[in-house]
Amino acid sequence: MSERIDLTERLEGAGLRGLAPSDAPTPETLSFLDPAWRHVPIPRVSVVMPTLNEAPNLAHVIPQIPNWVHEVIVVDGRSTDGTVEVARQLRRDVRVVLESKRGKGAALRAGFACATGDIIVTIDADGSMNPNEMILLVGALLAGADFAKGSRFIEGGGSTDLSTFRALGNWGLTTSVRLLYGCRFSDLCYGYMAFWRRWTPLFDGETDGFEIETVLCVRALQHGLKIAEVASREAERVHGVSNLRAIPDGWRVLRTILRERVAPNSSRAASA
Template structure:
């Protein structure tokens, strides 16, 4: 069996203090780590290169998390792509379970803070309530059984990237866009429990009301699209 290569994409904006808690914990079997930097004015890039000399640094072309991920995906060479936040909230050791689910037949794997075994220490009650409402709206309109919608810890095979429409979701709505597009194109989706810890240093760039509104608009917009042709091809994967 040929072992697939794995690329991890890490978007950053002023995360120099957090990277020592993130990059060294990425498993040794990950072949490529791509840091997409959004014009940090601290020494984020220098710290990243010191911690991991082989890291690939990409300059983010425009503002927004979606734009950062799109740039990272374009630069990645791996068969499997994993998105990881740089604030220390997600545990890189969970990647093994994500990759295992992909090797077992999944196309798209979502981390969930709300499945049994998952949890979050970084979400206020009103954000929990908003997530609950958005999840149920997606279930009603698109089907599926998502328990989490806006979490940034996901993994998928590179060959499904064209179906996810990443390039048209510039901000924090990117996770919602990818999740809905995966449903619309009938990808094999697996949710796995994930534990989200509080950000270690700094303040999140997420703005609850404006970004929640962008997520809602994304759901409404995609609700009026067919989502394109369902995936029905036999893929040539290195497994």
């Protein structure tokens, strides 16, 4: 079952009344603002960012990643436009993983495997996701969630990139998951997510494409993780053309929803 997170309410509960999400505190400052937070260990955050020929977009993403992030892992699918070199110029401590398999799923799984933080955040490299919203996802985990995901369809969220056709497809797929898994998701096909790294064994598999986002969500549901949705505003990609193919990738997502619902979940024991 998913939970809608009202960040303002959470901040007020932590003694931070009056702050808006846009000026929410960083993890380093939380322990000094209210006695209730003084003994809360500050988690390390690993950001995993898949890339494939995203060099022009990285300048809009990497500099905005908060300084409190423990590490940025760029998983590159053998770009030919200098993506790796640009990433290293923009952030000297960036970790680069070269992934021979094509696909977002393969890239994310490679990034999860080498992450060293307590929390993993996934973000796209095209400039459509605002790195400053990362604190909302991390805050949801600190507030008690196991898995947090961005939503463009709850109050405070939105998108300037989503076509009517893709919005209808997302609605249909989201509704399918709600009916089959008994959840309250408002936005299935959106990849801005965060979860505690200890849950990564639950997401093992051979999923290589965009359907990886669905796998993460439905396995979190299957294993009874506490899931929170937080509002996110999606912008248009800054440069280039998306690798997403609405009909073929939508079909793969639907097959994944059905397969995960009926297949024996071999990783269920890992959560016991």
